[in-house]
Amino acid sequence: MDARIVEQITEWSSRPFSGGLETLHALADEEFSGAVKAGGAWLFMLNGRVIGVFDGALDTFEDADGTLFDAPHPSLPLLFSMQERGGKTQAKYYTNDTPLKEASETLASNNFTGYIELSENVLSGDYYVVYHAGRSMSAAYVGQSEQLVTGDEAFERANDEVGIYEVVAADVDIIELPEPKTPEPEPEPEQSPAPSAPDESSSSAEPDGTSDPEPSTDEAQQSPASTASEGPRSPTETEPGQQPTTETEADANRQPTPSTTATPTAGQSAEASTQSAPTPNASSAEDAESDNGGGVSDPLSDEQQWQETTTIPSLDPEKSSSSKSRDAGVKQRRAGRQTPQRQSAPRQPTPQQSPRRGQSNRAKEIEAELTARAEKIEALQSKLAQTEAERDELKSERDRLEARVGELADELETLREQSPGVTAERQLTPEQALTQTNFFVRYGSKGKGTLSDAAAGEASRDTIESNLQLEHHTQFDTAGVAVDGQEFEAFLHDSMEYKFVSWLVVDLLYEILETGHQRGLKDLFEAIQKIDRVELHGALVTEDEEGGETEFPFDVILRDRMGNPLVVANINDSRDPATGEMMGSLVDAASSVSSASDELSAAFQVTKSFFEPAALETTEDATSGGLLTREKRESFVKLSRKRGYHLCLVESRNGEFHVTVPEL
Template identity: 45%
Template sequence: MDSRTVERVRSWSSADAADGYRGLHALADRAFSGAVVADDTWLFMLNGRVVGVFEGGIEDFEDASSDVYEAPHLSLPLLFAMQEAGGETKATYYTNDTPLSETDETLADAGFTGYVELSENVLSGDYYTAYYGGRSLSAAFVGSSEELITGEEAFERADDEVGLYEVVTVDIDVTDVPEPDEEATGDDVEAAAGAASATEASEPTPDDGATAVAAVDETGTAGENADANQAAAEQAAADPDASSERAVKAPDEPTTDEPSVSADESERDARTTRDTLEAGDAAAVSEAEQAADVAREPPAERPSPERPEAAGVEQSPSARAVDDEGEGEDGVFSEEVEWREATTVPSLDPEKAATRPSSGASSDATQQRTQGTAATKQAAQRSQRSQRSQPARQSASSETEERVATLKEAVAEREERIEELEARADAAESEAAELRDELTDLEEERDALRNEVAELRADLETARERADAAEEPEETASSDRTPAEALAGTNLFVRYGSKADPTLDAVADGDVSAEAVNANLRLEHHTQFDASETTVDGDSFDDFLEGTAAYRFVSWIVRDLPYELLDTGRTKGLADVFDAIPDIDRAELDGTISIRDDEGEELRSTFDVVLRDRMGNPLLVAELNPERDPVTGDEMDGLVENAEVVADAQESLGGAFYVTASFFEPDALEAATDATDGGGFLSRSDKESYVKVARKSGFHLCLVEDRNETFHVTVPEL
């Protein structure tokens, strides 16, 4: 867990909860939002839902005693869970180019899940907006005290800031709290499961989408039913949401997602009926009619409540086309349609497939089902009479053969119609693909033209600026420099109002006060450019210089550090630093120290600040880290190595400082300890934090933190 996150969470108000899963369930029941900690495992909840578990698993909470921290705002547990889960930075924007409010609208419309962080180049604080499915929650940590601001106020402040912000996408795993492992709980679950099984046997549920599809046509054998169930399951798996929605529709509300029987199932019904008729059974006609009736009703061994038969049967475009063509014929197609009225061919056109039968169609289907039931009874009576009369059976067999031939012809014509419609659908799909490709090409051409127009406008603006600059008098034009350029060309000098008044040379004797010396001491600057005509990022050079970390560090070295060493009794422990301060004549910003090794090769070491005496010998060097990122071990090793090179050739070097506005990582502190003698029991030196380069040469390594415009020495700790 991130240390800043841990510190912020532990500042929340505590809450009471039972141990184990029961405590988590209690928190979930009251829509708790916050953090739960069991040993080293952290769990974040938002409105009673677990949105993240870190440093362990949810099973760690089964019997554990937990610390509960309630979040002051809903945005915090979601934001911290996303930060700990980690994500992928999709884009980085500058607020002046892409306002935060525009990005917020885009992410909300897209149903985005992740967060937006506005912190880079922002001095006032850190601003966040967390998104889950397009809904957003905002929070901000403002000022050095990291005051928490949430809600609309946090977002409005962020929208008014200027800086860089990142859009980070995160996958959030919403976890259910496991049930407590108790015998009573298990019995309740089994009883509930039994009740649910009994209910499933008598009424459909929203999760029975596949069963609802398969129950529409069960006229065939067990193998045919299995095929139908498998097809329905595949359809439900491909669109589970639509399947569930279809399963819970009311009987009097036909929907666009009602499942229909496939063409393959209809063909299997037709083959089953034809095989029965060709067997020569005298009762084949009534059996075919019974099969059609069974296709419209659920089987007896799978009882279920009455379903909206009219809403469950859809007439496909192919079926409608055949019906239209058969109106003028001798009734053959009307008999064939009656035989197959319980099945449907899925529409090849998705738009047509979305059209459902009207209430009138439902009424017609109900009437047909009633007529089919009456036909079944009549067929049964005919079957009984045929058993009593052999001649009647032979006559029925002849009629059956004629009917089978007629039905085969009707099926062939329908299959031909289906193939024709499929070909038309394929052609339409190909045409649509060509149009999509053409649209893509046009969009690319449009984007290219837009880019060209933008480039031409930029060139025109540049030409205008050059023309305006050429018209201005050259002597009145001021030069604007970057901060790095301005510091590289600047030196600071330590001067006094009067040598007769107290100076740093008298500090060691303890006869003068800090106020008297500082009143006489001045820091003057010399630049390699005209400071009066120079601006830095739009500000005057003097205002810029006095606000830099380098200027403040040099001022602290000569105005404050000597008296801190005197007050803490460290003048001997840091003797080389204390003795070097009165000899400081000038400070070179972004300075370079050049030395030659034994082979005559020139070596250069660059530091952010180099403090020299009148002869130019380096006395103290410093590296500055004004950014928010902590100092790493590699950065600490770089300072030590550069300082060792200088100390090996210049005995005047008394100390090396690493100053940071953030903090030092453990690797950096470990590197500093390894570089010094560490105060081991074999060390005879009374020098603190001392890096020994040769037998009689070395320097003090000091780590300084820049907090609230004040410097604090942390190594060695004063």
């Protein structure tokens, strides 16, 4: 036996087993479903029928003791028996391509015998649908604890899963239980009447009227006196050419009619004897018919049909049109079929068996009630398990949120410790703060020296620095605002954008003057003198010939009084070097803007680290202008005869800015 199957069976409710074959017969009368272990062998029963014996033979259970396991659901012994016997995989399907419900309906309509296993690529558990002659039962082992779920709930869960399921055709063999060694006492003396009974019967009957059948069990139970007093039978009671066996079978399956009743003059004893004779046979036939599968709910109703329905049908409805004719043939065989044990006289009900049938009916009622209660308990347990799982999930979510709250509280406390003087009413991110901020180039007095005066050599650096003011304007109220734990004013003056603008409008102008690059950087030199407003983290929009607009973002945009862009810059504020991709993006954006605006004079790439070789190569390619160029402007990207801009690379270290390209 498979170890996993044994482990699952041993979790069922168990009780001692003893008595051998007699106990097995009692279990059969109780329509027991489960497993029996004795002498190292395993036996599976479903609704009182033996459907498999493994690791031994049926003889192992004769006069043997062991353990009896009650199955929590009838699908399990049938499934385990099929799995242990082994089947043939007919097909595999993906649930998204062929839904489990669709395949199940097709298998059921074609009287399939076997099972479906949905376990591949499924994390929630293993799901099974067991079929026998088209009837299906479902079971599932869900979760890491392998909680058992059965019935409609198991099928619905399986139908909702996504994975690969396997269709396995399997055989089911019905094993007849042998009679115990001590046979039941049979009323042999009553089976044959007294020697004088045939003579009296023959003398009372008409010579050419009828041919009496062989005495049945009912006739044997009549006393010789009652047999002799029956009187002559009418010619319509038995046809002259009718065989005795045919009359016996007919008597066993029909209700008594007035024609089979003796005349009143023959005496009350004859009438009672004649009327009561067919009754046991008729009831026996009805019981036999019921035991042989007359009920729809019995999944073991037709053993022959089990053997004929182990091939998986096609899931195409057009390929399963022959199922109706096969069903009709099965029903016809079922209606006229009886096992030899049911047809023979010793198997007819006797007075000793009648109490057992009554006890069996009572046992069925009790078992049905217990099954209903067990299903209700199972449903409640499943609901309880689901509720507990939801509770545990909510607890985990609560713990996670509490931990996150603690982390945020610690982070807030750290920020407060780092900035003890800041009591901000509102926090802004650096991006939010810079996007809503503009700088303006203003002077304390235009008579004391301006950038134009500096360009003409009429004002010193100290004069310009003391007279020039870089004012800022925000689109929000700065009172009570903090950025990254700093007051807004402190954050703004520490930003890379503010430091770059301060360096460009004063220091760069004097570097160009002092190094004599006024002609090589003419456009940039003149543009610095015109700077009026600086936009941070803004964008420039260009319009093509078809009216389409394109937006190009820049970290810094320096404009004149009319708002025309004079200089654009992108800033790499990380420790990583500036890459060729950064330079390529800047060149593309600046070239597009310069093509639409004559005022753009320069584009800057600023980094706190250094420039990779790829960035320098990109700059050289953009400013080379070809072999025949006679361009005298330094590091100039020429777009047309009259349009272009200076491409400058600037490195920032320790608060100082240095122009790398062009070399000053």
